[in-house]
Amino acid sequence: MIEHRPWLVWLSHGVLLLGVLIVAFPIWIAFVASTHAASDLASGVTPLLPGGYLFENYARALGSGHEASGAVPVSLMMWNSLVMALAIAIGKIAISLLSAYAIVYFRFPFRMLCFWTIFVTLMLPVEVRILPTFEVVADLGLLNSYAGLSVPLIASATATFLFRQFFLTVPDELVEAARIDGAGPLRFFKDVLLPLSRTNIAALFVILFIYGWNQYLWPLLITTDESFYTIVMGIQRMVTVADAEPQWPLIMATTMLAMIPPVFVVVAMQRLFVKGLVETEK
């Protein structure tokens, strides 16, 4: 730093530690609650230290689920979430790569119309057009299916725009060289453009995986069959059981399990995550 002020350094560390504690506090409480027996939590205040029921609670959550809310095992809900998150992430990347390629590397009638049609979707989040979108999906018979969970969320202007920006920075000489060597448009796409976009694809994948995993309203609306519940919405179903007090240790174990995959992705792929986050907002 510019000048030596020891008290400022200490203050900085103090504030940062406090921030870390505030940020981590809810997770600690959830973890603690998930390691106690239900009776420990039924009365009195949540303890601050873990109890001895860690394995029992998690095994029960993963294996049989919460009986009062229809007994969907958490493992099944996590599987559904994984399928949905992967389908959304891979699907979005695939169709955005193709459409960005068409828009950047070809000249054809109605090019700008296509571009703007895709682009307006940026302005229409699911939450805004829930009811009509639900009707469309119901009419297509996609309720309670993986296709219904993922396909309507796949179209994304953000990803298309990101790839468009990236393709525009790719030197023209590469196209010329490819053409001289006799490569057609598909060959160029596969052998030159895709390898060049690898980092961008990975960064976007991290962001989109989290986006897909954390979807809430959409799965809530279109799944009535328990075997298609995703974990994030499944928690809500557990919390709002009609009878008596919710089963806190089980709910908190489920909450922890719902957070582990996306948090792991963020922490393990921090560099790609930050890159993806900064670029999707450009």
Next chain:
Amino acid sequence: MEKRVVFRHAWLPYLLLLPQLAITLIFFIWPASQALYQSVLRQDPFGLRTSFVGLENFARLLRDPLYLDSFQVTIVFSIAVTALSMGLALLLAIMADRVIKGATSYKTLLIWPYAVAPAVAGVLWWFIFNPTIGILSYGLSLVGYDWNHALDGGDALTLVIIASAWKQISYNFLFFLAGLQAIPKSLIEAAAIDGAGPGRRFWTIIFPLLSPTTFFLLVVNVVYAFFDTFGVIHATTNGGPGQATTILVYKVFSDGFIGLNLGSSAAQSVVLMLIVIALTVVQFRYVERRVQY
């Protein structure tokens, strides 16, 4: 900006665009136009007769005290969420920019809540504030405050504000930190040589240079508070008690899916679309400006 060298092909580009355009048309453009269309219709409660009512649905909305109330809740909610999460994130980012030892570990420890779903964040804080077993409500009762978000509207609103702001801190922190690190050190050093202390340097140099980031985050946070916080509210308070936490997005959902008032829900959707479009336009004008900097 356009490519100089392009490929020529009669049908390939259309084929490449087909998947995206098909999904966009079926799941975006068509439902949005349906919302527009339904917003000028009224159905009787049994869905037997539908009649054209023009802008009547919108006029009713603007006269509806419950809707205006929800508008007010949304404004209070988004201002509070934005201020709280941006304020804390800025403070943490300034501190993280100062420290040299352990900067990366602090960053890792602060960014992971981004990965927590809004609904999950809501449930976490809901548990902590649970009136019977929650640890913070217990702490509040020790200082003489009787916390109950199931009965008290103010408590419920505070709860969803805290949960929503908590989740957003990491996002703001990352962007503020990136913004701070982009400020040339020479400017700060020059000010230090001229005798400006840390506080003075912050307000006269760092804060103004950070304003593009701040403005960008302002828009993003408002959008977040308006739309992405649906999960927080639906998983915890369900818009209650009464109407205390019914933000606009939640009202579209509850009027449409629970109240089955299609015309009104569609009109509310249209209002929300206009808000999103306005926010997007603001954001893009700003992005263009930033490019010129």
